[in-house]
Amino acid sequence: MITRALFLFVLSALAVQAEVTSERLLGARQEPQNWLTYSGDYNGQRHSPLSAITPENAKNLELQWVFQARSLEKFEATPLVVDGIMYTVQAPNDIVAIDAVTGRVFWIYQYRPSPAARPCCGRVNRGVAILGDTLYMATIDAHLIAIDTKNGGLIWNIPVASPEAGYALTVSPLVIKDKVVVGTAGGEYGIRGFIAAYDAKTGKEAWRFYTIPGPGEPGHETWPADSDAWKHGGASIWTTGSYDPETNLTYWGIGNPGPDWNGDVRLGDNLYSDSVVALDADTGKLKWHYQFTPHDDFDYDSTQVPVLADMEWKGRMRKVMMFANRNGFFYVLDRTNGQFLLGKPFVEVTWASGIDETGRPVKIAGTAPTRDGVLVYPGVQGGTNWYSPSYSPRTGLFYIPTWANYSTVFIKTPVKYEEGKSFTGGMPRSTVPSLRAAQVNNRKEEEGYGAVRAVDPKTGERKWEFKMSDVTDGGILTTASDVLFSGGRDGYFFALDARTGALLWKANVGGPIASGPMTFAVDGRQYVSVSAGSALFTYAVRK
Amino acid sequence: MWRKLFVLVLAHGFALGSLLAQHSYTPADVEDGGRLFRTNCTNCHGPNGDAIPTIDLGRGRFRQVYSDTDLVRIIRNGIPGTPMPANNFDEFRATTIVAYLRSMAADEARPGALAGDATRGKALFAGKGECFTCHRVKGTGSRSGPDLTEIGAMRRGTELERAMLDPDAEVLAGNRAFRAVATDGTEIIGTLLNQDAFSVQLLDSKDRLRYLQKSDLREQGYVAKSPMPAYRDKFNAQELADVVSYLSNLKGLDLP
Numbered sequence: 148m149i150t151r152a153l154f155l156f157v158l159s160a161l162a163v164q165a166e167v168t169s170e171r172l173l174g175a176r177q178e179p180q181n182w183l184t185y186s187g188d189y190n191g192q193r194h195s196p197l198s199a200i201t202p203e204n205a206k207n208l209e210l211q212w213v214f215q216a217r218s219l220e221k222f223e224a225t226p227l228v229v230d231g232i233m234y235t236v237q238a239p240n241d242i243v244a245i246d247a248v249t250g251r252v253f254w255i256y257q258y259r260p261s262p263a264a265r266p267c268c269g270r271v272n273r274g275v276a277i278l279g280d281t282l283y284m285a286t287i288d289a290h291l292i293a294i295d296t297k298n299g300g301l302i303w304n305i306p307v308a309s310p311e312a313g314y315a316l317t318v319s320p321l322v323i324k325d326k327v328v329v330g331t332a333g334g335e336y337g338i339r340g341f342i343a344a345y346d347a348k349t350g351k352e353a354w355r356f357y358t359i360p361g362p363g364e365p366g367h368e369t370w371p372a373d374s375d376a377w378k379h380g381g382a383s384i385w386t387t388g389s390y391d392p393e394t395n396l397t398y399w400g401i402g403n404p405g406p407d408w409n410g411d412v413r414l415g416d417n418l419y420s421d422s423v424v425a426l427d428a429d430t431g432k433l434k435w436h437y438q439f440t441p442h443d444d445f446d447y448d449s450t451q452v453p454v455l456a457d458m459e460w461k462g463r464m465r466k467v468m469m470f471a472n473r474n475g476f477f478y479v480l481d482r483t484n485g486q487f488l489l490g491k492p493f494v495e496v497t498w499a500s501g502i503d504e505t506g507r508p509v510k511i512a513g514t515a516p517t518r519d520g521v522l523v524y525p526g527v528q529g530g531t532n533w534y535s536p537s538y539s540p541r542t543g544l545f546y547i548p549t550w551a552n553y554s555t556v557f558i559k560t561p562v563k564y565e566e567g568k569s570f571t572g573g574m575p576r577s578t579v580p581s582l583r584a585a586q587v588n589n590r591k592e593e594e595g596y597g598a599v600r601a602v603d604p605k606t607g608e609r610k611w612e613f614k615m616s617d618v619t620d621g622g623i624l625t626t627a628s629d630v631l632f633s634g635g636r637d638g639y640f641f642a643l644d645a646r647t648g649a650l651l652w653k654a655n656v657g658g659p660i661a662s663g664p665m666t667f668a669v670d671g672r673q674y675v676s677v678s679a680g681s682a683l684f685t686y687a688v689r690k
Numbered sequence: 691m692w693r694k695l696f697v698l699v700l701a702h703g704f705a706l707g708s709l710l711a712q713h714s715y716t717p718a719d720v721e722d723g724g725r726l727f728r729t730n731c732t733n734c735h736g737p738n739g740d741a742i743p744t745i746d747l748g749r750g751r752f753r754q755v756y757s758d759t760d761l762v763r764i765i766r767n768g769i770p771g772t773p774m775p776a777n778n779f780d781e782f783r784a785t786t787i788v789a790y791l792r793s794m795a796a797d798e799a800r801p802g803a804l805a806g807d808a809t810r811g812k813a814l815f816a817g818k819g820e821c822f823t824c825h826r827v828k829g830t831g832s833r834s835g836p837d838l839t840e841i842g843a844m845r846r847g848t849e850l851e852r853a854m855l856d857p858d859a860e861v862l863a864g865n866r867a868f869r870a871v872a873t874d875g876t877e878i879i880g881t882l883l884n885q886d887a888f889s890v891q892l893l894d895s896k897d898r899l900r901y902l903q904k905s906d907l908r909e910q911g912y913v914a915k916s917p918m919p920a921y922r923d924k925f926n927a928q929e930l931a932d933v934v935s936y937l938s939n940l941k942g943l944d945l946p
Contacts, residue, residue, distance in 0.1 A: 202897060518716065519717075558718065587864075587883060589863045589883065591912060616885050637886035638886065639886065639888070653888070
């Protein structure tokens with residue numbers, strides 16, 4: 148009897164290790180025990196229907212296991228979990244398959260990037276995508292590779308762009324139907340950015356959308372005429388987009404124009420830098436765009452996750468996109484046509500006085516970088532950055548990983564393009580370390596601090612704030628039981644009440660969190676995972 | 691298209707060329723160059739630029755006479771056959787380092803600068819200045835202020851003099867005094883070593899490493915002014931020069 152029951156249990160456990168079809172990706176939230184895409188669902192909400200961890204029992208969360216990465220790089224990947232198996236990336240580009248309950252490693256696929264790889268800001272990776280029995284990873288030497296989920300075997304490996312010219316891939320790919328979509332980083336090296344889709348079976352390129360229009364294309368006129376500026380204008384991609392199956396549009400946030408801090412060589416609005424673009428998922432054709440920061444002088448990449456929701460807006464239901472931008476403004480757009488609905492600052496902003504009714508920022512004169520430097524809020528890392536926000540349909544609040552009180556003196560320097568060389572045209576100066584967290588923090592609050600800020604998307608008003616001491620590179624996860632998980636450079640992973648911001652639980656993880664938390668369940672038990680420092684931690688409520 | 695690019699490159703070339711030709715360095719050039727110098731050059735050249743025999747960058751003494759353009763080239767390309775390496779600076783950044791070197795030399799050559807006597811300075815540091823009350827040197831003195839055992843390897847003489855005359859002008863984040871008051875009224879003063887959302891870590895005035903929960907504190911915050919007194923009235927110019935000379939010679943422990 149026992150043997151038979153055990154046999155049936157094992158059989159059922161094995162039976163659910165089914166292929167991840169594109170239909171399963173579309174219905175990702177119908178299987179809340181799994182985490183199938185970078186943000187947990189195509190809508191980018193990083194909100195889980197799981198509810199076993201509650202505001203009442205969160206205090207009983209305890210560590211289940213730790214995976215120590217053999218890497219001193221920042222651990223920025225969000226893991227996927229599929230039917231009890233976790234897949235993550237040990238920086239720069241090793242894929243690891245882990246038993247999600249025990250932390251035991253099944254296999255590690257080790258990738259050795261070309262020495263030509265030169266990512267600007269760390270040899271990092273933000274995670275894998277899955278379709279069928281195949282994992283997809285973008286690499287820092289600008290390749291896209293396909294790996295067998297069962298044994299880590301290589302299926303295909305294709306070059307996407309030239310690492311010698313400064314192209315790198317750090318983004319977690321997005322699988323839509325039978326295609327794998329990625330974009331290229333390299334905005335500090337004078338690249339011409341693009342988003343491209345590849346056939347999931349073969350790796351053959353299906354479509355490509357250049358984020359800087361070429362001659363004769365709409366938008367090319369926003370770059371200087373008779374100049375090569377557009378060829379080296381950056382507009383990179385390094386954070387995963389979202390997808391709306393109803394409109395068949397995929398939305399991607401686009402990075403800064405290059406050179407970053409010297410706009411003299413690229414007069415004009417510089418489309419589609421600092422924009423969100425809506426592309427037909429089958430063809431890559433542009434449906435609409437919205438530019439957050441025309442002619443950016445501050446490196447305000449718009450590489451944030453576009454968050455999609457349907458909500459009542461001034462008396463009628465609308466399909467909206469919420470976007471907390473590095474430039475310090477929180478936006479709501481109509482995602483069917485890009486119409487601007489709302490734009491309110493969520494941190495102190497001194498480069499623009501607001502957004503006009505057409506959706507264009509009203510720039511404040513005298514804030515562009517100069518040789519002697521100009522102090523601007525938010526600073527060069529922005530009011531927020533690539534760290535995943537979260538939207539909870541239950542609370543109706545949008546949660547932003549925030550750098551508050553944070554400024555930079557922007558200094559402009561001469562610049563000329565040389566292939567593969569840094570192409571930034573400036574030296575930003577700030578009291579807060581930009582990329583690498585310091586191990587100690589003795590700054591004053593007025594010099595910059597991190598926070599989780601909860602914003603009502605219908606008004607842009609802040610509902611509550613949870614203050615950290617140091618700034619944060621940690622994403623945010625919310626759940627259907629109104630628990631919010633996040634962390635930051637302070638080195639704590641914590642749970643808050645998503646309704647009030649009250650602290651429910653915290654754990655010292657001994658290193659900065661520079662990734663988005665995710666949650667999953669196995670055999671009905673809910674777990675929550677986050678990477679911090681160079682390790683991955685998984686927690687569950689004490690049995 | 692090419693004509694425009696040519697004009698652009700030429701304009702940048704002129705901008706740099708005129709910066710060099712006229713020595714029209716701005717305070718920002720000097721500041722940026724100083725930051726690059728301290729990060730990239732002091733390991734070999736020392737903070738005063740005099741750590742390599744026969745070279746004294748801080749006083750404009752090189753192995754031969756160099757123009758600013760020569761120095762930019764050397765900073766970028768190195769000197770073959772010597773330990774001076776090539777560096778990955780663009781021309782503009784290399785130029786700011788030259789701006790800093792020229793400014794150091796101008797500082798050192800300022801009229802009326804007195805030569806200091808390190809031996810007399812050491813006696814003044816221990817005696818009249820009462821510096822050990824707060825500072826520590828090679829295992830002697832208090833830990834409530836910065837340990838000065840290696841200060842000569844980190845700071846130039848003019849910077850040390852400025853710190854003694856006007857201690858509030860620049861206090862590094864790691865040297866700020868911090869005051870906390872517990873809910874029972876106990877006052878704790880010390881140096882803030884680290885902090886997070888829930889706690890602070892201090893070295894208190896009794897040399898104890900303290901972990902304090904913020905929830906146990908009634909008040910907490912940095913002390914607005916530096917605890918270091920200004921020595922403008924306490925030392926005359928010669929005494930000041932002597933103490934600066936002593937501090938400039940503090941370059942770490944005397945290891946066997």
